[in-house]
């Protein structure tokens with residue numbers, strides 16, 4: 001066991017660092033943010049440009065096969081790149097869904113023509129994707145998707161999409177979306193679903209931003225009003241939509257890292273040294289704070305180590321252990337606790353927003369809200385725990401009333 | 412033993428609850444996000460119910476409503492996240508005047524509170540030291556950087572530095588010589604302003620400023636704890652209602668233990684907070700030596716309860732909980748603001764343990 005970079009890893013790290021030095025600005029502080037004051041649309045534009053820049057240098061999709069335009073690198077290399085990038089000022093990444101979920105699923109299940117058409121523009125930041133899965137009545141229970149895809153009866157070889165999606169991140173900026181739709185309501189719920197892609201500017205696609213708790217609008221409602229999609233826009237077989245969707249969701253889980261921003265316990269320590277504690281001493285001298293710092297370290301370091309185990313397994317061509325599925329829960333909770341700690345340390349002043357308190361505070365605000373969203377997005381804490389109980393520990397499943405029953409008979 | 416509110420007090424609570432659920436509701440705090448004056452009509456109406464006289468002596472406009480009644484007002488205000496200046500006025504500035512025991516000042520200022528005016532207390536409330544305005548014996552110059560309800564108050568008790576560099580408390584009308592800047596805050600329930608004084612006429616309270624500040628913080632901890640308790644109950648009620656209705660996998664989500672146990676945990680924290688709050692209310696009303704312990708314990712328990720209730724209310728609502736339009740976010744923001752207004756949790760657990768040591772030592 002050791003944590004030193006191997007010779008090739010060190011060489012790769014040096015290469016990443018040199019390229020980043022030449023193409024981005026190094027952060028002055030760990031909590032410095034790129035593009036303060038930029039609107040969301042501008043931030044997405046900046047992310048497109050940065051993605052293009054990375055792709056040209058070969059860092060656009062490190063773990064993808066060379067055949068897809070990736071570097072053919074290892075997950076370890078991906079992590080090395082991210083560690084290095086974390087020290088530079090770069091735009092907030094708008095391509096996590098596109099490159100981490102949608103395109104891998106399209107590459108695995110789509111046609112040659114689809115691969116040829118879509119992989120490269122996404123990789124180079126020219127086309128942004130969103131994922132149209134959740135609906136008002138199908139979130140945790142995603143198998144209940146009601147959006148219909150009906151065969152055209154007017155002689156066109158294609159489908160009409162009708163329904164409503166919700167919580168779609170970046171739909172307002174996306175060029176394309178991958179849609180999960182019901183093609184056969186007579187089959188059990190998971191068996192009658194099919195995946196398609198839609199042009200987000202096609203007739204009948206209507207995007208309405210939803211204002212989030214924080215006041216920003218990153219996610220959207222998307223109405224599909226009789227949107228025509230030719231059969232060539234189907235991804236995978238008819239009624240194989242669940243499989244395609246699982247590939248997308250699993251790719252997300254495998255795209256390791258990025259949960260915890262760099263230097264979190266160091267930031268906690270710095271805050272404790274700055275903040276007053278009791279009787280004129282700094283907060284760090286208070287045992288309660290020392291306890292909280294210990295916890296912060298244990299959680300952030302624990303997550304990093306868990307990731308290191310997974311990378312080791314992947315590096316040997318083995319599957320990472322199931323423990324990785326709890327990383328999102330621990331990660332979100334750690335970030336939420338960190339935000340609460342920062343508020344406590346700042347005292348009354350933290351009633352005021354970052355508009356007055358500045359950049360490093362806006363970072364705390366992002367974590368405060370972001371953590372609450374992270375506990376829900378991509379599988380809620382409760383759903384993850386159910387899955388740990390059932391799939392990892394082998395406990396009996398919850399009573400299920402929907403097995404083998406045609407979708408149209410379910411409530 | 413009788414550890415409960417009296418029948419009259421319970422009736423008052425019912426009346427306050429009805430008022431809050433009809434005249435205030437959580438739509439008021441949404442209005443207050445853009446309009447700092449949104450609560451004024453409701454505040455007047457509440458005054459007409461006698462709320463503005465709570466804890467005031469009869470010769471200053473009081474009607475015999477005391478600390479317990481004010482605690483009930485706080486709880487009911489919290490339940491609907493009422494953006495009303497009751498805490499700044501009754502829970503802070505009136506308490507400063509009361510604890511100061513400066514009768515002349517009380518006669519002058521408290522009747523204005525009884526008549527329905529809003530006032531505030533301009534001092535760092537979180538146990539930390541901040542910038543203070545200077546008082547030259549007659550006039551106030553300088554700035555109070557963070558003042559609760561500074562925008563609607565007509566007068567203020569201000570912690571200032573006197574000509575000898577010591578701390579003193581003064582009272583002043585917030586007249587044209589004061590410039591008020593509303594600060595950008597997350598939580599519209601607790602709006603804050605910066606006050607800049609340009610030679611504002613003020614009179615000194617004859618009292619020990621440090622002792623009064625401590626006393627005000629201690630009492631405010633009790634009122635604020637009741638407010639947090641009410642809010643925690645409000646958040647739990649929202650989550651329970653949603654868990655009954657929202658279906659996933661063919662059943663209401665409340666049928667799943669992941670949700671059921673979570674909400675039972677919220678309930679448990681709320682009930683623990685409730686008994687600590689009640690105990691603190693008793694200690695305050697009885698002027699008991701236990702107040703130090705009881706106020707701190709109420710404060711800690713209620714802060715924890717609201718923090719958890721607010722965060723799990725979002726969680727129970729799933730994606731809906733993360734939207735601006737659902738009220739979950741209002742609780743989430745209020746949970747943090749109310750957790751830091753009087754200083755973070757660690758300050759209060761330190762205060763609690765110091766009181767325990769003192770108690771044990773006697």
Ligand SMILES: Cc1cc2nc3c(=O)[nH]c(=O)nc-3n(C[C@H](O)[C@H](O)[C@H](O)COP(=O)(O)OP(=O)(O)OC[C@H]3O[C@@H](n4cnc5c(N)ncnc54)[C@H](O)[C@@H]3O)c2cc1C
Pocket residue numbers: 097130131132133134135136137138139140141166167168169170219373374376377378379380381382383386398657658659660664667668669670726727728729730731733
């Ligand atoms: C920030 C953010 C971004 C998102 N981005 C996207 C996106 O780009 N595309 C997309 O398609 N979706 C997206 N989502 C949607 C997300 O996937 C869903 O919100 C999530 O799956 C939960 O579904 P729901 O909101 O319908 O909640 P529900 O499923 O209604 O859940 C409500 C509550 O019930 C609990 N619950 C449900 N079933 C059980 C059970 N069996 N046992 C115990 N508890 C249970 C849940 O854990 C939750 O606490 C996003 C969500 C967020 C918050």
